[in-house]
Amino acid sequence: MKLAKKDWFFIALIVVVVGVFWAISGEVRTKKVPFDENHRKFYEAFRRGEEKMTIDRACPACHNEQPGGIPFPKNHPVKPAEGPMRCLFCHKFKQQ
Numbered sequence: 001m002k003l004a005k006k007d008w009f010f011i012a013l014i015v016v017v018v019g020v021f022w023a024i025s026g027e028v029r030t031k032k033v034p035f036d037e038n039h040r041k042f043y044e045a046f047r048r049g050e051e052k053m054t055i056d057r058a059c060p061a062c063h064n065e066q067p068g069g070i071p072f073p074k075n076h077p078v079k080p081a082e083g084p085m086r087c088l089f090c091h092k093f094k095q096q
Helices: 005-024 040-047 052-056
Strands: none
Touching (some): 040 052
């Protein structure tokens, strides 16, 4: 069976698509939630089975733009004033 020109084009297209998916599927680049005294209660709540969205509600208490708060980086996509916080959507807990 001989492959036609359109068959080779289709094969090349599949190779490109697979290559793009492989190239973008690298290591996660967001910071992980630190395992320290400040975050220990959130790790424990997660281990107990509490939902991430419930845990997310406590993040703005410390992570905010007010004096004494831990400010967000300038290029951080969402800040508390802009909408609901979904911190644990990007920031994952460290494996222990």
